[in-house]
Amino acid sequence: MAVTPETIDQLRSVTDEKYKYGFVTDIDADVAPKGLSEDIVRFISAKKEEPEWLLDWRLKAYRAWLEMEAPEWAKLNIAPIDYQDAYYYSAPKIGDGPKSLDEVDPKLLETYEKLGIPLKEQEWLAGVAVDAVFDSVSVATTYKARLEQEGIIFCSISEAVKNHPDLVKKYIGSVVPYTDNYFATLNSAVFTDGSFVYIPKGVRSPMELSTYFRINAQNTGQFERTLIIAEEGSYVSYLEGCTAPQRDENQLHAAVVELVALDDAEIKYSTVQNWYPGDENGVGGIYNFVTKRAACRGRNSKVSWTQVETGSAITWKYPSCILQGDNSVGEFYSVAITNNRQQADTGTKMIHLGRNTSSTIISKGISAGRADNTYRGLVRIQPKAEGARNYTQCDSLLIGDKCGAHTVPYIESRNPSAKVEHEATTARISEDQLFYCRQRGISQEEAVSLIVNGFCREVMQHLPMEFAVEAQKLVGISLEGSVG
């Protein structure tokens, strides 16, 4: 959304109340003091003028989090994180408040331009609506009117809390409860912004909805919360793209994404993640601990996750589907690339509850340099999931001899009629293939990109067109220098 004068006034009125919460904040800074406490949780909630129930929910989450311990089961080597040494709220400087995109800080627009984020009118023609998150506050949302015509709500979650409190209250935490896991619980306590999408009954979204996240201010943890609700018979394709500038200090990112698909609804959720992975020695880079989960609540509902993960120093991410409705379908298509010292432990969970539910998992892991890449997946067939089916294919590609690829599939079937298939392969990028490409005039790096993109094709083809092109380029960029 464009930052309106009202927002500024709201912020002022909130910050004027600073003493109430027992600490002093520089009004202009719009940054909460470093560290995490109940006061910080209250500060964030107050800044956002949230209703009492949401503050209570946040506080319950915070108290639960204090009792929890960070999970250690993933194949990740993580230095201890000092949660008191981070900022949990920072808003970009907004001055007098731009009334339109023309008045948005040109520096912000410039940054977005470099990232290729379409904000201008011509992008309307490209059919992409953008809700840009700069640090913690939404700066601009475009094409809202077009969506409103269809009755679609696409806004920041903070706006949704204000304007559609009943919907938020009904669904937030209904897929990922605030007690779910260490990082999701932390997110529930301190989430600052994110996107909200509501597709009414029978509506097909006329465009791909897109959010680009960007991490900018130093030492700012990012805690987005996204909630997408697809009513009966509706359809939406949602794109999430992420980039972050280079920096030296590790940054924590713990997002939560909740999807709800009712009868005959379909949600397609695509992610390209290329956050700063750290340098070749593993210094710096983003820590990415994400909880993404979809509830296929309705009959014949379908959720499809497609992800291309090339960034972050550490990726801990398992987009999952709870297949509750009969005949519901869950899909997971993933490309995870790790180079240098990157570590990724990613996969999915498909929980089959309803009859004739089916799931497909295609995972492509590429490992180069000294990186470690783990697929970790769970397929669980519950007793009532008569006729459930799953097909899983996990392929790993190794580049060089110092990297690792690991596949950890868990399969639990409690219904004898279920069919579960699992295939896994591990291959090395071959000298023969590289030489063949180079003999045709293709440079070493282009050859690696070509071969790896070929390896990932089954996943890439599930990405929306405009995203696929960017993703293919990213594959090449992220593997630069991986073959000596």
Place this chain on the structure above:
Amino acid sequence: MALLEIRNLHVTVEDKPILKGIDLSIDKGEVHAIMGPNGAGKSTLSYIIAGRDGYEVTDGQILFDGKDMLELEPDERARAGLFLAFQYPVEIPGVTNTTFLKTALNSLRKGRGEGELDAMQFLKFVREKARPLGIGDEMLKRAVNVGYSGGEKKRNEILQMAVLEPVLAVLDETDSGLDIDALKIVADGVNALRSPDNATLVITHYQRLLDYIVPDRVHVLADGRIVKSGGKDLALELEAKGYAQFSSAEAA
């Protein structure tokens, strides 16, 4: 100045001498054939010309258009106009023939300072080249060499050659594994590309291919050396008498 000039070339693989002083000179407009028994060093010669890793030049030089070829990376040699039709074409899963060829052609065009072809321009161009080789859209859409029959793989090599329009093409055992019909298609494809501005080096074990691709010069490679050179009749002589006369006892 010859297009390709190989002088006193000595090559070892894992310290084992394979080529022991090759001299070869090919001019533009010419087709040369290198024939020889298995293990004579024929494939080594093609790989060293193309710049494959794992081969060490201990002496001698290769000049291409007067420039030191051994200084160049494999892709630089390709951009300079060298093409190697592989004896065993390599599979690249997930990469369509069209994508592969377009990437390759545009790399060459960039190297020459020409603009890249867009998808539509390229498709038109490649279809024209594919038709005479009996390669249809279906094969263009398939992943490079994946699931191809032996004949399809070789035809595909010739398609790549037709698209990339090399100055010097080296055909490494292109006839191996081909039935007579496929052999004719491949040979027709090669002949169609012959011009006064390019040259071809045909490496083969059998004389058969040379019935269709008629060489200007034939060289016999045995035990790492060119032991005899002559006109096209030399190939017929070899067919009649075999290679035994040229092979040393341990190589035979």
